[in-house]
Amino acid sequence: MRPFRVRLTFILMSLIGISMIGAGFTMAHLFKDSHISALEENMSREINILEGTFKFQDMNAPDAYSYYTNQSRKIAKLTDSRVTFITKDGRVIGDSEKDPLLMDNHSNREEEIIAAKEGIGRAIRYSDTLEREMLYVAGKVTSEQTYDGYIRLSMGLDDVDEGINRAWMIMAGGLILLFIAATLVSYKVASSMTSPLEQITRVARRITDLDYDARVTMKRKDEIGQLATAINAMADSLQTQLKTIRDNEDLLQSVLDNMTGGILMVNETGQVALLNRAAERMLDVDNNEMSGRSFLELKRHYELTRLVEDGISRKEPIHEERSIYNPGERIIRLDGVPMTQDGSYRGMLFLLQEVTDIRRLEKMRSEFVANVSHELKTPVAAVKGFAETLLGGGVTDEKTARSFLQIIYDENERLNRLIGDILELSKIESKRAHLVCSPIHLSTFFDSVLETMSKVAEKKKISLSAEVPEELFIEGDEDKLRQIFMNLLSNAINYTHDGGNVRVIAVNKQKEDGSESVVFTVRDTGMGIPRKDLPRIFERFYRVDKARSRSSGGTGLGLSIVKHLVELHRGVISVESNLGIGTSFLLELPLLQEDEEY
Known part of the structure; x- marks a missing residue:
């Protein structure tokens, strides 16, 4: 227990401190209120003076914003305050600090609401524009037919806060001096009795702060010594329990994190x-x-x-x-x-x-099965129908019978192509398709591809050409690149009108990172693709013109296979098209494939 004098000194110090703090708060409050009241009255008078002397202009005039903005800046220099002109509906048409066109509507401002009712409105709040606390005074002003709204003056409260801060500094200095004097008087009396307890308290606080290695080193046999021994025993017990708890927490946290x-x-x-x-x-x-x-x-x-x-x-x-x-x-x-x-x-x-991927795969699988079923059903139904007609003896004319057999044959070929494309797409998507890369001379490669497609093009009198630098080589899987360009050229020929032309262009490109790539363009003068269909043309079974696709024997999987094969080569493919003008497929493939197992 502390001596009576120590407790009394402490009580007196507390009372003096509380009294000074209370007086300081009261003085600061009165000082601030009186100063703010004086500022409000001055600003109200200035608004009244402006109402009687200011030359108002039509608020709806074309140059109203620039006029009131310039005038607000001139008045701000004279009044040492921020000046704002506001219309009756809250629109700012002039401000000395900010472009009024960038300011929001002020109809909900407290000072404007009060001014609308009482003529003069006041408010204090923090300004986001000036980043400080401001006093706002708004006056309702009407000038014949030219102005109907408010003039608002605002001023920072920095001077008020500065005065309050000075008062607080003086009071804090006096309080510190008083505490120093009282402490010096009571220190010698209290130190001999409080020193052991302070040591125990420090150890207890260290234990509270989770420092369980802290111990009391005091060797006394009185009540204080017994307290020190109890503190040390408690620390030993807590240290053991904490280790067990931490081990369990670490295990649980590891489970949660992983x-x-x-x-x-x-x-x-x-x-x-x-x-x-x-x-x-x-x-x-x-x-x-x-x-x-x-x-x-x-x-x-x-x-x-x-x-x-x-x-x-x-x-x-x-x-x-x-x-x-x-x-x-x-x-x-x-x-x-x-x-x-x-x-x-x-x-x-x-x-x-x-479960995003799971649901996406389920949806893709469901759509794929539905599409495959639909695509298989058409040729199977055609084959069955014409075969039944022939078997039933309903066709006696040999020419008609041969046309039926040709249809059966064509549908069978279409069915084989569809099954082949499905198997190829499945193989690519399941990551079972591997690249067998080798250097490819592009000029020779496209000569071979165009020769293969030439007969189909000749039937429609379509001109096939390739613009490929003679010295250009690329590393890739020749069979898969052939499959890519055969698909693209086949589509280009099928959707190009008779007498049109299809062209392949290859250009070497140097990238910013120093690597090289080859940009291929397969361009036709066909019917084009509607803009709404462009994002979906690489989807499986998606057709822009379903009737035209089926009549040409398309399976709806060609472009999907092309996209996968391009990505397998670490390339990108895009499409540009204009209706009635033509379509261009753009492929960018790296000149060299990375050295890794495909």
Whole structure:
């Protein structure tokens, strides 16, 4: 226990300090109120003077903004305050500090609302434009038919704050001197009795701050010595227990951090108690920021938040899927269970699992099966129908019979092409297609490709040509490159009118990083592709003109195969088209393939 004099000194020091602080607050408040009142009266008088002397101009005139802005700046220099002209509907037409065209509507400002009712309005608030606290005084002003609105003056409260700060500094200095004097008087009296307790207190605080190695080194046999021994024993026990707790926490944290599914724990008051790393990535939030805050702050994931809220309100297990956008669409499966302890509700535990890829694959598989079934059904039905007609003896004319047999043959060929394309696409998409790269002389390569396509082009009197530098080589899989350009040229010929032309251009390109690539352009003068169809032409079974595609024997898989083969070569493909003018496919392939196993 401290001596009476020490306690009395402490009480007196406290009373003096409280009295000085209270007086300081009172003086500061009175000083600030009186100074602000004086500023308000002065600014009100200045507004009244402006109303009587200022030459107002029509607010709707073309040069109203520049006129009132210039005038506000002149008046601001005379009044040492910010000047703003505001129309009755809150539109700023002149301001001495900022371009009025960039300022928002002021109809909801406190001073304008009061001025509309009482003639003069006042308000104090922080200005985002000037970044300091400002006093605003607005006066309602009407001048014949030219001006109907408000004149607002504003002034910073820096001088008021500076005066208050000086008063606080004087008071703080006096308080410090008083404490120093009182401390010197009481120190010698109290030190002999309080020193051991202070040592124990320091050790206790170190233990509180999780420093469990701290110990009291005091060797006394009185009550203080017994207290020191008890503190040391407590530290030993805490150190042992803490190690066990930390080991368990580390194990649990390791499990949570390495889970592929997200964990969201919400306590009974609706606050976020835990988010593991997977949940942080899914929701794009930070556990440190969200911990202890309401789960409703996940509001940008509205559907997910509403589902969590529904589970918390019903306190029942939930198993649902929702889409979130972060930044693209992601499908999240949410499984929630209520947490209970000793029969009491403690919150909800949610498991978040991203199933976007699974659902996308399911959808792709379903669409693929539907498309394949539809595409297979057409030639099979044709073959069956014409075969039944022939078998039934309904066709006696040999010419008609031969035309039926030719149709059966053509449909069979189409069916074979479709099956072959499906198998090829499946092989590429399953990563079972490998590149067998070798140097390819492009001029010779395109001579061979164009020769293969020449007969088809001659039937439609289409001109085929290639512009390829004689010295240009590229590294790639020749068979797959042939498949790429055969598909593109076949499409170009099929969709080009008789007498048109199809051209292949190859150009060497030097990139900024020093690497080289070859840009190929397959250009035709065909019917073109509508703009709305361009983003989808590389999808499987997508056709711009379904009737024309089927009549030409197309399977709808050619461009999809081309895109996959280009990407297999680490290249990119794009398309440009104008209706009635033609289409250009642009391929950019690296000159050299990277040295790795394909």
